[in-house]
Amino acid sequence: MELASSDPVRPVGRGRKAQAAVRAATLAELLDRGYADLTVEGVAQRAGVHKTTVYRRWKNRESLVVDALAEHFATDIPIPDTGSVEGDLRALAQALVQSMTSPVGRAVQTAMLSDAGRLPEIAEARRGVLADRFRRAEPVVARAVERGELPADTDPAALFRTLAAPVYFRLLISADQVAEGAENAEDAEGVADETVRVALAAARAGALARARPVTDGEQA
Amino acid sequence: MELASSDPVRPVGRGRKAQAAVRAATLAELLDRGYADLTVEGVAQRAGVHKTTVYRRWKNRESLVVDALAEHFATDIPIPDTGSVEGDLRALAQALVQSMTSPVGRAVQTAMLSDAGRLPEIAEARRGVLADRFRRAEPVVARAVERGELPADTDPAALFRTLAAPVYFRLLISADQVAEGAENAEDAEGVADETVRVALAAARAGALARARPVTDGEQA
Numbered sequence: 001m002e003l004a005s006s007d008p009v010r011p012v013g014r015g016r017k018a019q020a021a022v023r024a025a026t027l028a029e030l031l032d033r034g035y036a037d038l039t040v041e042g043v044a045q046r047a048g049v050h051k052t053t054v055y056r057r058w059k060n061r062e063s064l065v066v067d068a069l070a071e072h073f074a075t076d077i078p079i080p081d082t083g084s085v086e087g088d089l090r091a092l093a094q095a096l097v098q099s100m101t102s103p104v105g106r107a108v109q110t111a112m113l114s115d116a117g118r119l120p121e122i123a124e125a126r127r128g129v130l131a132d133r134f135r136r137a138e139p140v141v142a143r144a145v146e147r148g149e150l151p152a153d154t155d156p157a158a159l160f161r162t163l164a165a166p167v168y169f170r171l172l173i174s175a176d177q178v179a180e181g182a183e184n185a186e187d188a189e190g191v192a193d194e195t196v197r198v199a200l201a202a203a204r205a206g207a208l209a210r211a212r213p214v215t216d217g218e219q220a
Numbered sequence: 221m222e223l224a225s226s227d228p229v230r231p232v233g234r235g236r237k238a239q240a241a242v243r244a245a246t247l248a249e250l251l252d253r254g255y256a257d258l259t260v261e262g263v264a265q266r267a268g269v270h271k272t273t274v275y276r277r278w279k280n281r282e283s284l285v286v287d288a289l290a291e292h293f294a295t296d297i298p299i300p301d302t303g304s305v306e307g308d309l310r311a312l313a314q315a316l317v318q319s320m321t322s323p324v325g326r327a328v329q330t331a332m333l334s335d336a337g338r339l340p341e342i343a344e345a346r347r348g349v350l351a352d353r354f355r356r357a358e359p360v361v362a363r364a365v366e367r368g369e370l371p372a373d374t375d376p377a378a379l380f381r382t383l384a385a386p387v388y389f390r391l392l393i394s395a396d397q398v399a400e401g402a403e404n405a406e407d408a409e410g411v412a413d414e415t416v417r418v419a420l421a422a423a424r425a426g427a428l429a430r431a432r433p434v435t436d437g438e439q440a
Binding site: 035036113126127130158161162164165166168169170172173174194197198200201202204205206207208 | 255256333346347350378381382384385386388389390392393394414417418420421422424425426427428
């Protein structure tokens with residue numbers, strides 16, 4: 001986000017515009033420098049506001065980072081309804097890849113896994129985001145079962161985990177080139193394709209069935 | 221690692237013992253504080269050596285962290301040969317879970333994903349570790365194909381990725397309780413079980429076949 005061009009004298013002021021600029025600058029600083037080197041001064045400078053403007057609303061860099069991340073996840077991945085389980089899973093996988101390969105998405109993911117993830121508020125935010133994404137698999141599975149595409153006892157959480165895990169693994173852990181940006185669009189396509197193929201094969205074979213209540217308690 | 225009790229006057233000295241103590245202290249500091257708050261002073265104090273002893277061998281905290289991580293991965297996961305593909309995959313998955321849930325393993329993984337992962341040497345070390353682990357799947361797949369347990373065109377890299385991704389996802393990203401330690405041993409078992417089931421079903425269904433050379437070039 002850039003400075004508000006409509007207000008050239010006092011760049012962004014103290015109101016909502018300034019807050020948006022500070023949040024955007026926080027994400028940009030996370031992307032460029034990482035959490036360890038992020039400072040309130042650097043964020044203020046990037047946002048074009050005075051340091052005291054930042055401190056008026058956020059008490060330290062931790063609260064700044066938590067707030068910027070929470071705001072980012074307010075807009076999330078939609079629940080697809082393409083008419084087939086394969087189409088729905090592909091849409092979910094592609095949305096996940098897209099969200100994780102965009103510059104802001106990468107900054108946010110990296111920050112959540114970085115030392116910032118040690119903050120209880122960030123760990124909590126991460127759990128919230130994932131729980132929300134897991135829930136998005138529920139209607140997809142329910143419709144697939146109705147259409148007779150998947151076994152009735154398919155566990156939506158296990159299916160979403162199977163779908164999402166390789167995306168996270170390839171983009172964050174093994175850091176395939178797909179993470180490098182748009183010039184690798186066909187690789188992003190490949191990541192989504194493989195994970196859809198695997199998740200579907202596993203679900204159809206009954207490998208993603210709900211845990212039976214025979215054992216002591218439920219599996220998460 | 222503790223101070224060498226055999227040398228109570230000058231705790232660990234300047235030699236190999238001191239170096240081992242410094243590396244162990246680096247991993248311990250990574251575990252307790254994370255990379256952002258790790259200092260050469262803190263490591264020296266924990267190792268029971270003088271700061272100058274550390275600086276004699278390592279020029280800064282970055283080289284210290286890179287060296288401690290590289291040393292840790294010298295001992296790695298063995299290649300199983302249990303007589304069945306299911307047994308081999310279970311052994312691989314269990315070794316991975318074990319390595320990632322041990323305190324040192326968690327410190328190392330967390331460090332690699334933290335801001336320390338921005339260092340080119342650490343990114344390189346991470347790629348090396350993963351490449352090595354991917355190679356461990358090759359003999360497992362070759363034997364399974366020979367025994368007629370898996371399709372001949374099964375891609376060992378895709379199989380290992382399918383096996384490892386949920387382990388990384390559950391232990392690092394969604395941070396299931398299994399990461400909290402030994403009291404959750406049955407959950408660790410559950411993580412390994414699910415990923416073996418999924419990987420086997422996908423491989424048997426042909427969802428992990430090598431990319432055919434019809435398209436432009438090979439998939440990684």
